[in-house]
Amino acid sequence: MSLRIILAGATGWVGRALVPALAAAPDLDLVAAISRSHAGTDLGGALGGGPSGVPVFAGIADALAIPADVLIDYTKPDVVKANSLAALKAGLAVVIGTSGLGSADFAELDIVAREQGLGVLAAGNFSITATLMKRFTLEAAKYVADVELIDYASAKKPDAPSGTARELAETLSALRQPATSRPVADVMGVPATRGGAFGEGDREVRVHALRMPSFTLAVESIFGAPDERLTIRHDAGSSAAPYVAGTLLAARRVGGWTGVRRGLDTLLD
Ligand SMILES: NC(=O)C1=CN([C@@H]2O[C@H](COP(=O)(O)OP(=O)(O)OC[C@H]3O[C@@H](n4cnc5c(N)ncnc54)[C@H](O)[C@@H]3O)[C@@H](O)[C@H]2O)C=CC1
Numbered sequence: 001m002s003l004r005i006i007l008a009g010a011t012g013w014v015g016r017a018l019v020p021a022l023a024a025a026p027d028l029d030l031v032a033a034i035s036r037s038h039a040g041t042d043l044g045g046a047l048g049g050g051p052s053g054v055p056v057f058a059g060i061a062d063a064l065a066i067p068a069d070v071l072i073d074y075t076k077p078d079v080v081k082a083n084s085l086a087a088l089k090a091g092l093a094v095v096i097g098t099s100g101l102g103s104a105d106f107a108e109l110d111i112v113a114r115e116q117g118l119g120v121l122a123a124g125n126f127s128i129t130a131t132l133m134k135r136f137t138l139e140a141a142k143y144v145a146d147v148e149l150i151d152y153a154s155a156k157k158p159d160a161p162s163g164t165a166r167e168l169a170e171t172l173s174a175l176r177q178p179a180t181s182r183p184v185a186d187v188m189g190v191p192a193t194r195g196g197a198f199g200e201g202d203r204e205v206r207v208h209a210l211r212m213p214s215f216t217l218a219v220e221s222i223f224g225a226p227d228e229r230l231t232i233r234h235d236a237g238s239s240a241a242p243y244v245a246g247t248l249l250a251a252r253r254v255g256g257w258t259g260v261r262r263g264l265d266t267l268l269d
């Protein structure tokens with residue numbers, strides 16, 4: 001039997017790229033969509049095509065009236081947590097693409113997911129090259145103590161840092177070596193210019209976020225060692241195509257565990 005999917009944010013930039021891929025997947029069945037702007041319509045028509053038989057609802061409560069197995073969420077930072085909690089309580093596993101959540105939010109979701117015996121896969125970035133960038137950064141951190149992140153995104157992006165940078169920073173802070181840079185508490189001038197911190201003490205990871213026209217998203221890990229430097233960088237392009245395969249992989253696999261997993265890298269080999 002096919003996995004029944006509800007897609008929140010179906011008419012958004014990523015959502016509309018997922019719809020044809022879901023339609024083409026014989027093992028996945030898009031049974032309902034959520035889009036406030038097109039509620040009450042058929043998703044095919046809402047996306048400018050012919051009828052698809054997929055109803056569009058204004059919110060998660062209405063969509064959950066349709067029997068389903070997995071919620072895929074690509075909405076907004078202020079909506080994704082409530083959507084995910086509602087889906088888990090209704091018995092759906094959840095794939096989270098939306099940015100804006102951090103480790104405290106995921107701890108909360110993890111409790112509910114375990115109570116329900118369901119899985120959640122949240123990835124700040126479902127593209128393969130961004131996932132490799134995370135993996136290479138974690139590998140480099142075994143050998144080089146000092147690392148900071150730069151997060152570049154569009155002028156209109158509502159959240160900072162990006163989901164990509166936040167997942168990387170929070171993961172890195174749990175395994176990095178102590179920094180040799182001067183503690184921020186001892187910095188003169190304007191300490192805020194040293195960036196936002198994830199983690200504690202000399203293992204915190206500092207993220208410097210830039211928001212301006214011309215960027216979709218780019219994240220750089222910069223490692224500094226005496227008299228040498230390593231930069232590992234991911235640049236997103238202008239289409240949502242790179243996120244599709246990873247999201248569908250997550251939907252197929254998220255029934256295989258209980259609780260929250262973070263990162264597409266947790267599904268690779
Ligand atoms: N994990 C990943 O690989 C990626 C994550 N993202 C993240 O995914 C999120 C969505 O990105 P885009 O598709 O570019 O955004 P978008 O703005 O194009 O689409 C968001 C969709 O959510 C809908 N929406 C907004 N409020 C809602 C509500 N209260 N209930 C239901 N639907 C609501 C909007 O109508 C819209 O259709 C962002 O947080 C973005 O950072 C984006 C690309 C890749």
Ligand SMILES: O=C(O)C1=N[C@H](C(=O)O)C[C@H](O)C1
Pocket residue numbers: 099124125157161162163164165216217236
């Ligand atoms: O908002 C975006 O556009 C993107 N957001 C994701 C994030 O927050 O990390 C990543 C994606 O490359 C684009």
